[in-house]
Amino acid sequence: MSQIKNPELILITAGGRIKCRRCTAKSSRTEEQCKRPASKLSKTSKCSRHGGLSTGPKTKEGKDRIRSTHLKHGEETLEAKAERSAKSVMFKYLLDLGNHVGLFYTQLKTRGRPPSGYVRLNLTDPEELALAILKILPNK
Ligand SMILES: [Zn+2]
Structure with a gap:
């Protein structure tokens, strides 16, 4: 997946009723832009298949919070x-x-x-x- 030059940023679906951001990823095989809508959470305007989902907590507090919610018995800490x-x-x-x-x-x-x-x-x-x-x- 690489960046496409001058990507189309807007995707119109549902017969023109829904207007949303379009994924800007480029297919390495066909060299075409991805036709899926971008994830709402994505900062880089990518769909869920091209890395638009959350990449997890970055701060120490966020990592500690995730660690504490996943702790079951503490045998593998x-x-x-x-x-x-x-x-x-x-x-x-x-x-x-x-x-x-x-x-x-x-x-x-x-x-x-x-x-x-x-x-x-x-x-x-x-x-x-x-x-x-x-x-x-x-x-x-
Ligand atoms: Zn995509």
């Missing part, structure tokens, strides 16, 4: 995801420490990729061992 990820990182460090001191019968591994925020530490180095111990302590 950004805060809940960050908390889950932090717990996964803590568990991964706990597992590394358990493997390092020989707490388990075998070397235990977790499945899949490491959680974001996890950096593999060399636990034979005392500084990095202390860092790993600090990471498994709860923050609260």
Whole structure:
């Protein structure tokens, strides 16, 4: 869809009884102007098929309002995801420490990729061992 030169701005329908704005989008195949009426909400004079519908809230207040109306249980909010990820990182460090001191019968591994925020530490180095111990302590 691209802009047409000198588009017809007015569309007369219903046998001349209805006069409205015409969509100004151009067909890329036929190079003709769209024959549908433009959406009343459209600022660029486009129909609903060519991007004339609302594109959603832009301000922070509007986005927060939409977010609050769509919130059902809060299990997939950004805060809940960050908390889950932090717990996964803590568990991964706990597992590394358990493997390092020989707490388990075998070397235990977790499945899949490491959680974001996890950096593999060399636990034979005392500084990095202390860092790993600090990471498994709860923050609260
Ligand atoms: Zn159109």
